[in-house]
Amino acid sequence: xxxxxxxxxxxxxxxxxxxxxxxxxxxxxxxxxxxxxxxxxxxxxxxxxxxxxxxxxxxxxxxxxxxxxxxxxxxxxxxxxxxxxxxxxxxxxxxxxxxxxxxxxxxxxxxxxxxxxxxxxxxxxxxxxxxxxxxxxxxxxxxxxxxxxxxxxxxxxxxxxxxxxxxxxxxxxxxxxxxxxxxxxxxxxxxxxxxxxxxxxxxxxxxxxxxxxxxxxxxxxxxxxxxxxxxxxxxxxxxxxxxxxxxxxxxxxxxxxxxxxxxxxxxxxxxxxxxxxxxxxxxxxxxxxxxxxxxxxxxxxxxxxxxxxxxxxxxxxxxxxxxxxxxxxxxxxxxxxxxxxxxxxxxxxxxxxxxxxxxxxxxxxxxxxxxxxxxxxxxxxxxxxxxxxxxxxxxxxxxxxxxxxxxxxxxxxxxxxxxxxxxxxxxxxxxxxxxxxxxxxxxxxxxxxxxxxxxxxxxxxxxxxxxxxxxxxxxxxxxxxxxxxxxxx
Numbered sequence: 296x297x298x299x300x301x302x303x304x305x306x307x308x309x310x311x312x313x314x315x316x317x318x319x320x321x322x323x324x325x326x327x328x329x330x331x332x333x334x335x336x337x338x339x340x341x342x343x344x345x346x347x348x349x350x351x352x353x354x355x356x357x358x359x360x361x362x363x364x365x366x367x368x369x370x371x372x373x374x375x376x377x378x379x380x381x382x383x384x385x386x387x388x389x390x391x392x393x394x395x396x397x398x399x400x401x402x403x404x405x406x407x408x409x410x411x412x413x414x415x416x417x418x419x420x421x422x423x424x425x426x427x428x429x430x431x432x433x434x435x436x437x438x439x440x441x442x443x444x445x446x447x448x449x450x451x452x453x454x455x456x457x458x459x460x461x462x463x464x465x466x467x468x469x470x471x472x473x474x475x476x477x478x479x480x481x482x483x484x485x486x487x488x489x490x491x492x493x494x495x496x497x498x499x500x501x502x503x504x505x506x507x508x509x510x511x512x513x514x515x516x517x518x519x520x521x522x523x524x525x526x527x528x529x530x531x532x533x534x535x536x537x538x539x540x541x542x543x544x545x546x547x548x549x550x551x552x553x554x555x556x557x558x559x560x561x562x563x564x565x566x567x568x569x570x571x572x573x574x575x576x577x578x579x580x581x582x583x584x585x586x587x588x589x590x591x592x593x594x595x596x597x598x599x600x601x602x603x604x605x606x607x608x609x610x611x612x613x614x615x616x617x618x619x620x621x622x623x624x625x626x627x628x629x630x631x632x633x634x635x636x637x638x639x640x641x642x643x644x645x646x647x648x649x650x651x652x653x654x655x656x657x658x659x660x661x662x663x664x665x666x667x668x669x670x671x672x673x674x675x676x677x678x679x680x681x682x683x684x685x686x687x688x689x690x691x692x693x694x695x696x697x698x699x700x701x702x703x704x705x706x707x708x709x710x711x712x713x714x715x716x717x718x719x720x721x722x723x724x725x726x727x728x729x730x731x732x733x734x735x736x737x738x739x740x741x742x743x744x745x746x747x748x749x750x751x752x753x754x755x756x757x758x759x760x761x762x763x764x765x766x767x768x769x770x771x772x773x774x775x776x777x778x779x780x781x782x783x784x
Contacts, residue, residue: 319663323393328613328660335395338659339667341524342397344690345653346668348471350675351550353377353400357643360409362418363579368567368641374679375563380640382672384633388647389665392626395654396607397668398633401646404595408643412576412588420576422638424585427573428592429635429644435597436627445601445623447758451713452740453605454705455720459727459736460606461701464649466728468694471549471687472504500547500688503534508692515696523656523693530689549687556680563676567641583781587774592634594771595734596644600630602733603647610701611655649733652697653690715751719744738768 320326325335354373361367381399388398404425412421435441448456469475470488474496478489491497496505507530514522534553537543545552577585604627608620620626630647637645654664675681711717723740727733745765748757770777 323661323663325661325663330658330660332663334658335661335663336667337521337524338395338654338657339664340654340671341527341657341693342395342648342651342654342659342664343668343671344524344527344685345693346397346399346648346650347671347675347685348550348687348690349381349399349402349648350374350378350672350679352402353405353642355550356402356405357409360413362413362421363416366418368418369564372564372567373642375565375676376567376640376642378672378675378679379563379565379568380633380637380642380645382669382676384629384636384645385665385669385672387632387669388626388629389662389669391662392622392629393662394604394608394613394620394622394626395611395659395661395664396604396626396647396651397654397665398630398645399648399672400637400643401596401599404592404599404646405643407591407595411591415584416576416579417572418641419570419572420579422641422643423571423573424576424589425592425638425644426571426635427638428589428596429631429633429638431589431593432596432631432634433628436624436631439624441597441627442623443760444764445605445627446619447761447764448605448741449716449744451709451716451720452723452744454609454708455723455740456602456733456737457606457609457705458702458720459724460602460649460652460733461698461705462724463698463727463731463733463736464652464694465698466731467649468691468698472691473498473501473547473549473688474504498547499537499541499543500534500549500686503530503537503686504688504691506530506533507689508695511692511696515700521657523653523696526692526696527685527690530692531685534686534689535684551684551686553684553686553689555684559681560677561679569639570641571639584778587778591771591774592644594767596630596634596646598734598737599732600627600647602727602737603649603651604630606649606701607647607651607655609705610652610697611660613660650694652701653693656693656697656700715744715747715753718747734771738771741765742768742772 325332354370354377357373358368358370377400384398388394388396408421408425412424473491475488475490476492478486491501507526510529511522511526514525519525531553535555538553604620608614613620633645637643709716709720719740722743723736726739727736730736741761742765745757745762748754
């Protein structure tokens with residue numbers, strides 16, 4: 296009979312790792328990515344808190360615009376559309392893409408829709424053009440072109456994009472908290488931003504932010520599990536208490552006031568969902584202008600999402616040695632669907648949100664976190680009053696903490712000795728926060744890389760597709776003189 300003793304050969308082989316014990320773990324690869332269900336749910340909660348402001352802010356931006364016929368969108372309907380589309384697209388990204396990257400109405404794109412498209416056509420026409428941009432994105436993904444564009448970005452520039460996003464979200468946090476404010480135009484100063492109000496910090500809300508930032512960094516340094524979420528929850532509670540005792544004017548808190556609402560529920564109004572006209576905008580402005588409008592929405596959505604996917608993927612440690620994410624094709628396709636879905640719901644184009652890094656900072660590594668975030672957005676359809684209890688000053692410290700973590704992880708990986716990479720990386724990093732746009736930062740970095748590689752007689756090292764991308768960005772930055780030259784403005 297064969298001996299039951301272990302042979303020397305068998306002894307040298309490592310014991311097999313047991314497979315995950317339940318379908319949920321296997322589907323989302325939770326154990327494989329070094330996470331747990333608790334960490335994923337906690338991360339999803341942190342991401343929701345960090346981006347719940349969009350439920351309030353997107354209706355303000357879209358509601359401020361008027362279409363060609365003087366019509367404005369209803370605020371209650373916009374709240375419903377924003378929360379619904381954010382919830383659905385975030386869940387879709389989690390279930391199909393299996394990444395902790397949440398989606399909602401893109402800031403910047405909604406301003407383009409409200410201030411550029413709508414005034415020249417009807418609201419259904421404008422939202423139809425957003426849907427068309429999403430359909431074009433899906434075609435680019437299906438052809439493989441969108442992923443090839445991402446693959447053509449040099450590694451050093453990828454790292455710079457991640458760092459630029461870290462600084463960008465840090466600036467968002469400083470501005471949204473009131474710690475940094477824009478100087479009034481009437482001041483005629485060359486300094487665009489300043490500390491607090493008039494160079495000084497005033498009021499309890501900004502103190503809430505400062506204490507929350509210190510608390511969260513202390514928890515991170517002490518490696519406390521749930522540091523970011525603990526900071527948000529604790530400072531929200533403190534803000535509610537202070538606001539109750541001192542009765543701080545609502546305007547000092549920004550969009551969300553830390554006050555328990557009179558009612559925690561409200562009926563959603565789906566009146567705007569599906570109210571679109573796919574090609575009506577071309578009838579209003581002509582084929583050429585219509586194509587330029589679609590191109591503007593397309594380019595912003597394309598590269599904003601690309602930068603966010605790279606940045607969040609790097610921070611979560613999901614990228615391989617070539618900077619690639621698993622399921623990239625699915626992720627990009629869902630992003631295209633999100634753009635079209637946002638237009639279909641009249642919420643403007645939905646795109647990947649950099650605030651997802653708040654959840655990643657809490658340990659989120661899989662799409663399960665998105666199911667939590669998206670589920671909370673869908674709950675917000677009827678619990679909108681509760682969704683707006685967390686003030687910006689309690690949530691924004693998370694953005695600065697994550698911004699630091701992104702920079703710490705990536706800045707040392709750039710080859711600063713090669714100026715053809717270092718200069719474009721530098722320009723990418725500073726352009727994102729200083730122009731308040733991920734797309735602008737990527738465009739400036741790409742153009743600088745192409746220019747400097749040509750100047751260094753290394754043009755052959757530039758991927759041909761990157762030259763095409765550079766040409767697109769050149770058109771993007773010169774769009775105004777092009778429109779004037781063609782007489783479409």
